[in-house]
Amino acid sequence: MNWQQSLTEYAASFIEGLACSGVKEVVISPGSRSTPLAMLFVEHQDIQVYMNIDERSAAFFAMGLAKASDRPVALLCTSGTAAANYFPAVIEASLSRVPLIVLTADRPHELRDVGAPQAIDQLHLYGRHVRWFADLALPESGNEMIKYAKTSAVRAASMAKGVLPGPVHVNFPLREPLVPDLEQPFHYDSNPALPYVSEGHLNIPFETYKEIADQCSMAEKGLIVCGNIDKPGFPEAVLALANSLGFPILADPLSQLRSGSFEKEMVIDCYDTFLKKSDAANEKLKPDLVIQFGGQPVSKPLSLFLKSAREAEQLIIDGSGGWRDPNRAGTHMIHCEETVFCRQLQQLVEERNDSSWKKLWIDLNQRTKNIIQSYIQSISDMEEGKAVSTLCGLLPPDSTVYIGNSMPIRDMDTFFHTNENNIRLMANRGANGIDGVVSSAVGAAVHCRPLFLLIGDLSFFHDMNGLLAAKLHKININIILLNNDGGGIFSHLPQAEEGENFELIFGTPTGLNFEHAAMMYNGQYTKVLEWEDFPVAIREAAANEGLNIIEVPTDRTRNLQVHRELWEQVSREINKYLQS
Numbered sequence: 001m002n003w004q005q006s007l008t009e010y011a012a013s014f015i016e017g018l019a020c021s022g023v024k025e026v027v028i029s030p031g032s033r034s035t036p037l038a039m040l041f042v043e044h045q046d047i048q049v050y051m052n053i054d055e056r057s058a059a060f061f062a063m064g065l066a067k068a069s070d071r072p073v074a075l076l077c078t079s080g081t082a083a084a085n086y087f088p089a090v091i092e093a094s095l096s097r098v099p100l101i102v103l104t105a106d107r108p109h110e111l112r113d114v115g116a117p118q119a120i121d122q123l124h125l126y127g128r129h130v131r132w133f134a135d136l137a138l139p140e141s142g143n144e145m146i147k148y149a150k151t152s153a154v155r156a157a158s159m160a161k162g163v164l165p166g167p168v169h170v171n172f173p174l175r176e177p178l179v180p181d182l183e184q185p186f187h188y189d190s191n192p193a194l195p196y197v198s199e200g201h202l203n204i205p206f207e208t209y210k211e212i213a214d215q216c217s218m219a220e221k222g223l224i225v226c227g228n229i230d231k232p233g234f235p236e237a238v239l240a241l242a243n244s245l246g247f248p249i250l251a252d253p254l255s256q257l258r259s260g261s262f263e264k265e266m267v268i269d270c271y272d273t274f275l276k277k278s279d280a281a282n283e284k285l286k287p288d289l290v291i292q293f294g295g296q297p298v299s300k301p302l303s304l305f306l307k308s309a310r311e312a313e314q315l316i317i318d319g320s321g322g323w324r325d326p327n328r329a330g331t332h333m334i335h336c337e338e339t340v341f342c343r344q345l346q347q348l349v350e351e352r353n354d355s356s357w358k359k360l361w362i363d364l365n366q367r368t369k370n371i372i373q374s375y376i377q378s379i380s381d382m383e384e385g386k387a388v389s390t391l392c393g394l395l396p397p398d399s400t401v402y403i404g405n406s407m408p409i410r411d412m413d414t415f416f417h418t419n420e421n422n423i424r425l426m427a428n429r430g431a432n433g434i435d436g437v438v439s440s441a442v443g444a445a446v447h448c449r450p451l452f453l454l455i456g457d458l459s460f461f462h463d464m465n466g467l468l469a470a471k472l473h474k475i476n477i478n479i480i481l482l483n484n485d486g487g488g489i490f491s492h493l494p495q496a497e498e499g500e501n502f503e504l505i506f507g508t509p510t511g512l513n514f515e516h517a518a519m520m521y522n523g524q525y526t527k528v529l530e531w532e533d534f535p536v537a538i539r540e541a542a543a544n545e546g547l548n549i550i551e552v553p554t555d556r557t558r559n560l561q562v563h564r565e566l567w568e569q570v571s572r573e574i575n576k577y578l579q580s
Ligand code: TPP
Pocket: 404, 405, 406, 407, 408, 432, 433, 434, 435, 455, 456, 457, 458, 459, 460, 484, 486, 487, 488, 489, 490
């Protein structure tokens, strides 16, 4: 067997190992050192290739694909700083538990650390942000090496989608010549056989369920808190548990509990607003038992509320065995798959009928929702809260909304209320970066249609390169660009009072004309200047193919004023109600 055949057999075996482990997509950035892998990926019938020139965007795009499909996605780049550009997305994927298989081509060992071109130290490049790292052997022929290549791929995929899903890094040293033999490259695939990986989930002993059921029966003021969690079957399971226990569910927008055809009586969706400004509510609503699922909720008032509930038992359920307790208020860490936990516990708990506790939460929630909705209706000028609230009412059934960080995710928390429309919400809430949001959403849009991206202007600017994937791969995406010309969130922070350098350091207006960006990427562009044009723009965008950008210009000072007025009104009316 000549060198070219050995190289081909080895690299093809690795790719075959990925395909057999359920990898269906790879995002490749161009380069020379990665040649054999790139050329062979394109040859594989079961793997869809997406080219993406900018590695930073490529990695977020891959993360969006993986998040939306719940399958591991592979990434491939050349050696050098290309690999370093994956870093922000690797961090986000690690924290938000998204399976990525990062393949970085590298120089062979004799060309490392000797001043060779495009050679950086790629070993353990992503540090502790990956679940597994391997520096593969150089391609070689022979059954042992083929088995090694295939097994490494199977292992990489299994680590990526394991109990704690996340990114893995496989560094692939390759020696020239790099061009593979494309005559039937995958004819080696049957021999040797692949190892089979059996996967399971975390569970707890029956006695522990019994103890928890007893705790729940004794609790008079129980609550369930659901943060970011997107697992099929979980909404129904947790709602059934909440109904049996009579515990209201404080449901983050990313819990997927606010929208769907299930019964939502127990879902509380306005807690952020009434906990924010009402001491009386915080006092009256103190729980004695809290069961928490999912990532950290967006709402800061909720975190403070849970942090101050020092007397309460706080059970933190994590099916990936993590330690999700930033409030340091957890009294029990329970490593158990969330849906299994709800179903098993529900069988053991006593059914509880109506309680004044449950009524109080539902009542406060409904009153707050009424105030929010009538206040928003009274606004006539272009304002972000109104834009988000109106958008929520216009979304076609079964839409997905990818939500940018900063104010968009907070406004969704305030204005996205329970509905039947089966809307799926996604966001990059691992590291809460304003980077890579466009690319992530474009990646998710491959699997979710229609998809709306709700994003601020700085986050949009930060990842404008991400629009190229939409153009080149003809992906349908509708971007609602909330343009307040700068970072609106900073106006809500104490530094906003600190005078003349605020705009320079925090506001950071760019004055960009985003219509040009839309044109550059062949997108359709609409600027909404009157509310009556907004529904038309959304409807047209949802019906259009390709990239649609709807810009909503707003004013940061006015946005702040509207939010404050709304919170003051809720605070006044809720406090009055609680004192009556
Ligand atoms: N850089 C990264 C990569 N991530 C961050 N979270 C920040 C900086 C800090 N940051 C948080 S919000 C924000 C910045 C710079 C401003 C975002 O502005 P925009 O996207 O326009 O949203 P708005 O605040 O107006 O809602």
